Amino acid sequence: MDMAQAFALASGALVATNLASIVIAGLRLDRAGAPPPDLRKTPPVSIVVPVRGIENFSGETLERAFRLAWPRYELLFCVAHASDPIVPLIEAAAAAHPQVEARILVGDDRVGANPKLNNCVKGWQAARHDWVILADSNVLMPPDYIRHLMGGWRRDSGLVCSTPLGSRPDGFWAEVECAFLNTQQARWQYAGEAVGLGFAQGKSMLWYKPMLDANGGIHALNAEIAEDAASTKLVNRLGLKVHLVSAPFEQPLGRRKGREVWSRQCRWSRLRRVTFPGFFGPEILLGVLPPLLLALAAVLLGDMRLLPAVLFVLAGIYLPEIALAFAKGWRLSRWSVPAMIVRDLMMPAIWLRAWLGGAIDWRGNTMTIGTQACELEEAPAGS
Known part of the structure; x- marks a missing residue:
């Protein structure tokens, strides 16, 4: 040759x-909007949502969180500072839906260099139910959001999660982000899970709280700079698997700039480089x-x-x-x-x-991600 x-x-x-x-x-995924699996049990669920500042679709994502078709669930909104501009929006949404248990938890727990995990600690500790979902604030939850996550749980599951599915782009660079999120990253993650190489995605993660608490609790997710990488390694050590929902949940994008797409993709790439070289x-x-x-x-x-x-x-x-x-x-x-x-x-x-060092931006936080250690310098809320 x-x-x-x-x-x-x-x-x-x-x-x-x-x-x-x-x-x-394609064989693993359901079409967007497909119904979730049938469930025999619908236990109460706690949803922990770390929030910081107002995003493009904050009003709609908050409203969706209060309209989930599940018999009983609580919403725990975690914010580092009481002055954060998202707090009044949460209070208004909670007042409009008094039938849903909702609390705003304020505090800055520095358990490590991951600002999102730091924000989630108080929510995990306050959760009243055995089933806990860690959900990013920009996830557009469908009415059957909990049902999809619970329906993805199997006998050998240690964690069920979903990749973000980019939608509602405004402008060309938002289209580029959709191309990254959907047919590139989501496609490879579902293909990997289908052949036994499932790994976690931090956008929506369903945990059985007693299981994680017996293995270090939420603090165990501080073992890596990215909580999804730490989750994957912890689940694998327990001899369990990370499974994905049958169809990923939307993340509406709105307007994006080229430097924002570059910065976000560089951050995720650097995290993958450090955690799964x-x-x-x-x-x-x-x-x-x-x-x-x-x-x-x-x-x-x-x-x-x-x-x-x-x-x-x-x-x-x-x-x-x-x-x-x-x-x-x-x-x-x-x-x-x-x-x-x-x-x-x-x-x-x-x-x-x-492969290079240097600082990156993580929603107002300046971070230096290295192979041995990570440093965090947090900016003021609302910046």
């Missing part, structure tokens, strides 16, 4: 791997650039024609992505393919950035 053939086969292998991941994820390394092979460059090398070294080789790679990467989004009812627009291309051009730079 000559070098041209080797490059061509390597390019084809990456395209085939991409297609396989989409097929596996063995899985992070191969991420450089994702996207359209690696197979495209290999195909171009095959063209230069052999007698292949340029246009068919390029079209093969582009069609092999993007057509299955489009098909997955269409089949599952995810975001698709005339900007989706350009957004996917921009995403794939960004991915190698983001991957390289993850």
Whole structure:
């Protein structure tokens, strides 16, 4: 086999791997809006929601949290400072829905360098029920939110969670973020879970509280800078598995700027690099650039024609992505393919950035994430 053939086969292998991941994820996922599994038991649930500042859709996400179709649940909103501008909105939503148990818990528990986990500690300790959901404030909870999470619990589950599904983008950079969240990150996470490599996502995590309390409680999630990475490792040590809901929950995006998308993706990439370096390394092979460059090398070294080789790679990467989004009812627009291309051009730079040190921003918190230690410098609330 000559070098041209080797490059061509390597390019084809990456395209085939991409297609396989989409097929596996497609078989694992339900279409958006699909009903949750039937449940025989509906125990009471505590939902811990760390909040900080007002986001694009805060009014709607708060309203949704108070309208869940579950016999009994409580909402525990955790805020570091009583002066946070989100507090009046929570109070107004709670007053409009007195039938739902809701509390606002104020305090700044510094158990580690993860600001979200610090904010959740008081909620976990105050939770009255055995089943606890840690839910990000920007999750747009459907009425059957709890039912989906509880329906994902199996005999060997240690944790059930959901990836964020980007929706309602306003502007091109929000479309790029949808391309990152949906057919890239969510697709690979569901494909991984389907083959036994499930890992947690911090957006929505359902825990059986007695189980976690018997193994260090919420403080055990401080073992890593990212609570989802610590959750994954803890569950695996217990011989249990991380499972995903049948269909991910929406995260409405609104307006996004390019630097915001860059900063957020660099932060997540750096966290993956620090917490799961063995899985992070191969991420450089994702996207359209690696197979495209290999195909171009095959063209230069052999007698292949340029246009068919390029079209093969582009069609092999993007057509299955489009098909997955269409089949599952995810975001698709005339900007989706350009957004996917921009995403794939960004991915190698983001991957390289993850290997470098330096500070990153985490919702107003300046963080330095290293392989041995992490430092946190918190900004004032509302900044």
